[in-house]
Amino acid sequence: MQNTPLAERIRPINLDQYLSQQHLVGDKGTLRQHILNGTTPSLILWGPPGTGKTTLAQIIAAESKRPFYILSAINSGVKDIREVIEKAKNSGGLFTAKNPILFIDEIHRFSKSQQDSLLGAVEKGWVTLIGATTENPSFEVIPALLSRCQVYVLDAFAKADLENLLNRAIEIDEILSKKDIEIIETEALIRISGGDARKLLNVFELVVNAQTEDKIIITNKMVLSQVQANPARYDKTGEQHYDIISAFIKSIRGSDPNGAVYWLARMIEGGEDLKFIARRMLILSSEDIGNANPTALIMANNTFQAVSTIGYPESRIILSQCAVYLATSLKSNSSYMAIGNAQRAVKETGDLSVPLGLRNAPTKLMKELGYGEQYKYAHDHPGNFAHYDFLPTEISKTKFYEPGNNPREQAQRDFLQKRWKDHYDYDNKG
Template sequence: MARTPSPDGDLFGEAATAQTSAPRGAVPLAERLRPHELAEVIGQPHLVGPDGTLTRMLERGSLASLILWGPPGVGKTTIARLLADRAGLVFVQISAVFSGVADLKRVFEEAARRRRTGARTLLFVDEIHRFNRAQQDGFLPVVEEGTITLVGATTENPSFELNGALLSRCQVLVLRRLDDDALEQLLRRAEAVTARKLALTDAARAALRAMADGDGRAILNMAEQLFAANPSAPLDEAALATIIARRAALYDRDREEHYNLISALHKSMRGSDPDAALYWYARMLAGGEDPRYIARRLTRFAVEDIGLADPGALTQAIAAWEAYERLGSPEGDLAIAQLVLYLATAPKSNAAYRAFGAARRAAQATGSLMPPAHILNAPTKLMKNLGYGAGYEYDHDSEEAFSGQTYFPDGMSRETFYRPAGRGAEQEIKRRLLHWAKLREDRE
């Protein structure tokens, strides 16, 4: 089956032979290195290795509709093409960015005609998450009837971006970001197919792999620029940077990476690892995150994960937030960095967080029980005659300023919501609560 070259093909394998008769100089290096077989695809052994998911699926002759989820340049388009070849399906490709309802209808009608002649269609939909919900629903009948085998590609979390009904009819496969070894394999394939060695020092070669940030297409495009530059001597890291620009880190402030990184920051601080926490904070800033959002989340952390183990944590959080508002970036970024270090190294307790949750559940369960009469305010004679405030003991007049009276509603037994962790300042709070509990027990 003839292949239709794709300008955005995104993974390259060990095959080092051109797939076109056009002059080598006219064909991008990435296209020349496109694999001929699934086994040649680099970096995804869990899918295309001997025991990979797709390998087993093809051996059984049961290719399901798929959603390929992964970052750019890891092989989604290439894998879809090779699946069509192996399964004997007609490969049709559309992009959700440039296609609408009319395009989908035409593709479905052509697939139905093809099916009547005994041919089957693999429809590859690039950026499938960009179709709206109604357009996604349009795939349901043709997938269910077997008119098409759908392979959708997305860089976004399918759980957030795709209809549940469509997801239930497809198997989601995760493609991994290319690691350093996989990127080095691609560089070697590039050198083999061009019969040239990249003029880079070892440190610059490592820097080039880092610049690609896990994107196979990106590293081959950068290699192609270096071949074209044809330096007379191996480039060091500084010289490399004058020719190649570092690829921007993947980060979208309203997409999954946003939540992944704030989760990493939060959990690093909870795990008392200031170095990891600083790293994730720096990653978020590098991705363009608004420091105010980070300050807000750190303030929440101060009360959720530290609480009364260090009552100063909340004060520090508000102070850092205010400092950023006064200074802005980049000066104010350091105030938030200091806060990250403070929170990561502070004693941890979620006792206040758990206590509040337990109290809310109890409040919902007990409805509108009245406070006990002795703690009701009695500003009028009628209220005093009804017993409001009767029997109230003013704690400051009691020994140790503790009366031990009950303050829970009549008809509700005493509950213990707050259980200090015994770390940091909560160690002293725990001691006081145990002492008061003993006084209350003696009174009763």
């Protein structure tokens, strides 16, 4: 017990002990209903490190009383997958309603052939697959396998979740509960953890074990002094690469090519996954540059394709070229803000009706009901434009897109103002 990490000692064993992800496993959570009804489908758990993916998979198996097999994508090959599937077939599969659960950690690291080897077992119901990933499964899981799985997104722990976890550790852990511990400040612990619950508990245990006084008082200063004295002990599992990719992206966003190539070099020297780096630049090219320089998206996409084909060491040159290009490009987050504004409006206003003139009218009845009747076909009008209200009546004239302050988007602003005049009022920013 003494050598078992704190995170493992207090790992939840049922849904009631599972503190986070209430949108999935709370009283009204869809995944909770599947688990309790015994109808859990094959699924992918997607979320940052330390958000409880492995724990949730184990709870699903325990609650449903199914055999549980686990593989790590880091050290498992096709042979290992086939051996586990064969065991699963013999222990359940088609011969019982409770087919085994096969949990694959870091499924995004599986090659196409490894993922292909799972298809038959999932399709025939020999196993219920649960894959865990920190990467977007749309990029990293083959379409055939992804189509057979539900994707559930796990959120990073909020501050309240992390503080509850610390209090729970003090209360229920066999070792910590025997100590006199008082937490005065949590900011340093939470900042170091980066929202990773496992990392938080590792740091907390490190700090507590370093104290010799009978009364242990946790403060920010004490935490930072202990962590700085033992940097490798809390970061040895590799979470630091999330800090470095953050520094890399922020350097590009801040138009500093020197910072960008430095952090890029750190990742290259650390053996970071090429596609992980390229994918982040692809996202940034739209989120932070967008229509200020649409070529950035093309550049980043070509970089992603190129490094996927070439590999190290030559890809370092391609990555550097793209990073420098993006860093020295004009910046705009207007498209990113526009879709955020629109999504907020959807959440606030609900399922508003599509105006009759915009509705599809494939049948005679629909045409008689006025579907599509008032729609103005733009190409039938001068300048290929006809004034028409394309939004539901309840949010008419709502402006979601605000062009950025750069030459290309200022031209867009002028274009929109000439077209829409007072309807959206692009003469006034905001």
